[in-house]
Amino acid sequence: MSVEKPGWYSRGYLPHFDASNKVQFITFHLADSLPASAIQRIGDEIQLLPKESQEVERRRKLEKWLDQGLGACWLGRPEIARLVDERLQSYDGDRYLLLGWCIMPNHVHVLAEFSDEDLVWKVVKGWKGATAIEANKKLGRSGPFWFREYWDRYIRDETHLRNTLRYIDQNPVKAKLCREPIEWEFGSARLFGSG
Numbered sequence: 464m465s466v467e468k469p470g471w472y473s474r475g476y477l478p479h480f481d482a483s484n485k486v487q488f489i490t491f492h493l494a495d496s497l498p499a500s501a502i503q504r505i506g507d508e509i510q511l512l513p514k515e516s517q518e519v520e521r522r523r524k525l526e527k528w529l530d531q532g533l534g535a536c537w538l539g540r541p542e543i544a545r546l547v548d549e550r551l552q553s554y555d556g557d558r559y560l561l562l563g564w565c566i567m568p569n570h571v572h573v574l575a576e577f578s579d580e581d582l583v584w585k586v587v588k589g590w591k592g593a594t595a596i597e598a599n600k601k602l603g604r605s606g607p608f609w610f611r612e613y614w615d616r617y618i619r620d621e622t623h624l625r626n627t628l629r630y631i632d633q634n635p636v637k638a639k640l641c642r643e644p645i646e647w648e649f650g651s652a653r654l655f656g657s658g
Contacts, residue, residue, distance in 0.1 A: 488627045489573045491613035495534035496569035529570045539568030544649040563631045566649035572631045632657045
């Protein structure tokens with residue numbers, strides 16, 4: 464990765480945005496949780512939309528696929544979810560400020576404000592790299608653990624922030640993994656209350 468300056472950039476697949484003191488909504492998922500055909504189909508479908516609507520619609524369609532719980536769902540195992548949860552919290556207040564997160568069986572949502580010196584891609588790479596090695600050890604497996612890309616969306620205003628936090632908190636409820644957000648062991652609602 465050669466991107467060192469904040470702003471918009473692409474690694475050839477998805478556009479990303481890095482900027483100091485911006486709140487970002489990030490989703491990353493397991494390598495086997497989203498079929499390549501779904502990714503292609505989403506890309507094809509949004510090309511027909513106006514440019515300003517494409518990323519919102521891409522994210523909506525992505526979330527619909529991820530919520531189906533496809534793949535091995537290794538994050539559904541408490542010991543694997545716990546190591547991701549601990550990694551997310553390990554640099555909270557230092558490299559970024561966690562505002563909300565939720566670890567689902569096959570994907571992770573994070574809402575965070577990033578500091579001046581840490582670009583989003585570097586932090587996400589750190590989360591994914593460290594947890595992939597440890598998870599593969601615990602699972603007795605090798606090979607890709609995480610999908611190579613991630614989705615990010617910077618938060619535009621207070622309403623967008625509240626809606627995003629509510630979405631994160633409600634994700635395990637919507638998936639029928641718990642009745643209330645504060646019951647979900649691998650999310651911020653248990654610590655901060657529901658957004």
